[in-house]
Amino acid sequence: MAAYDLYGFKGVSILEAKLKIEGKLNFSFEESDSSYQGGVYYKFGEKDSECFILKGNIDPCDGESVEQMFSGYPLLLYVDxxxxxxxxxxxxxxxFDLLRHELFD
Incomplete structure (x- = not known):
């Protein structure tokens, strides 16, 4: 079964979080920029396989948290x-706090 996990980060910049994750998981993120993702974000992997996305927890449309249940976390890491x-x-x-863990067939 594949897992979809969400991690939250407190008190660090997105660049600091990026460097920590790359060191711990031994890969390099690719920087991207998308209004849909709220500006600059980092990605590793492909959509149809294991994929990591590191981004801010801010919705660009309304300025609210993307993950409102976890608004205390300024940075999010999605592991899909x-x-x-x-x-x-x-x-x-x-x-790195595991905020959500979901399993799918």
Whole structure:
């Protein structure tokens, strides 16, 4: 089963979070810019396989939190279609809070 996980980050800039994640998971994000994603965001992977997206928790249309249940987290890391959810959680450590974990066939 593939997992869709959401992590939240507090008190760091998106660049600091990017560097920490890259170091812990041993990959390099690609920088992108999209009004849909709220400006600059970072991506690793493809849509039809394991994919990571690091972005701010701000909706560009209304300035509210994208994930309103988690408005206390200024940065979000989406981990989509992963088969190694537990491994990623262990690698990220305690400074990255797992906010949501969903399993799909």
């Amino acid at each position: 279609m992963t088969l190694r959810s537990d491994e990623i959680k262990l690698s990220l450590g305690t400074e």
